[in-house]
Amino acid sequence: MNTQEIVITDTRRWLERAVIGLNLCPFAKAPHAKGQIHYAVSDATDSDALLQALREELHALAEADPAERETTLLIVPHAFADFLEFNDLLDDAEAILEELGLEGVLQIASFHPRFQFADTEEDDITNATNRSPYPTLHLIREESIDRAVEAFPEAEAIFEANIAKLEELGASGWEALGVGPSPEGQVKP
Numbered sequence: 387m388n389t390q391e392i393v394i395t396d397t398r399r400w401l402e403r404a405v406i407g408l409n410l411c412p413f414a415k416a417p418h419a420k421g422q423i424h425y426a427v428s429d430a431t432d433s434d435a436l437l438q439a440l441r442e443e444l445h446a447l448a449e450a451d452p453a454e455r456e457t458t459l460l461i462v463p464h465a466f467a468d469f470l471e472f473n474d475l476l477d478d479a480e481a482i483l484e485e486l487g488l489e490g491v492l493q494i495a496s497f498h499p500r501f502q503f504a505d506t507e508e509d510d511i512t513n514a515t516n517r518s519p520y521p522t523l524h525l526i527r528e529e530s531i532d533r534a535v536e537a538f539p540e541a542e543a544i545f546e547a548n549i550a551k552l553e554e555l556g557a558s559g560w561e562a563l564g565v566g567p568s569p570e571g572q573v574k575p
Contacts, residue, residue, distance in 0.1 A: 390427045392570050393463045396519040397425060400565040401459075407563070408555070410515055410548050413534040422456035431465045433475055440494075440523060441482055447525050448488055458525040463567070466521040469500040479523065493531060495524040499567070514560050515548045519567040 387395070401423075405414050417423050426443050430436035440460060447458045466472035479494050497518035502508055535541050552560070 387570075389463070389570065392568050393427050393461055393520060394425045396567050397459060397461055397522065400519050403563045404514075404560075404565045408548075408551055410544075410551075412538060412544065413530070417456040417530075420456070422452075422454065424450075424455045424458040426458055426460045428460060428462050429464060430462055433478065436462055436465065436475065437478055437482060440479055441486065443523075443525060444483065444486055444488055444492060447527070448486075448492060452527060452529070456527065456530060460523040460525060462521040462523075466498070467500075469498050469502060472496065472498050472521045491528055493526045493528055495526060497522040497524065509557070511552045511555070511557055511560060512549050514552050515545075519565065 401414065401418060405411050406418060424443075424447070426439070428436055428439040430439055439462075443458050443460050447455060462472075466475070473496070476494070476496055483489050483492060483494060497516050498521050499517055499519060500508070501516040501518075502513050503510075503516075506513055538544070
């Protein structure tokens with residue numbers, strides 16, 4: 387298996403075991419089951435290269451038939467080992483969304499192996515709700531979010547349920563899921 391295949395396999399495992407398996411996002415199961423998630427692995431090693439890859443993937447998702455490609459996971463295995471550096475990039479990502487005229491059409495969410503919510507400690511298990519094997523930008527159709535909120539009107543309850551679920555699971559339970567990167571695909575600092 388080449389590095390790209392390893393990265394996608396690791397990301398699928400995280401999606402299946404954590405995101406879907408723990409029901410962290412009740413909206414992820416359907417596009418996964420229908421094969422509507424596009425996995426894009428970027429070889430970017432700096433911000434400029436990642437933002438160019440983001441621009442291309444935003445265009446591709448906007449142009450794609452939603453029945454074929456509902457959402458995109460843009461995975462960056464070779465850069466941004468530092469969460470704050472990756473997080474700082476999100477303002478530029480949002481600016482690209484606006485520049486392309488896709489604000490209100492697509493949305494960007496972020497996941498990172500060292501994700502940390504404000505006002506939490508690094509080892510707080512609740513950070514795991516947004517921890518992925520590799521730095522990842524999730525490109526989502528606004529229409530999908532609207533449908534999901536319509537189907538699940540109390541969407542804000544998801545976050546609270548996730549916190550409770552992860553606190554019950556604990557760090558050892560999260561570790562037992564085996565949702566980190568494979569040694570061959572790990573982010574190089």
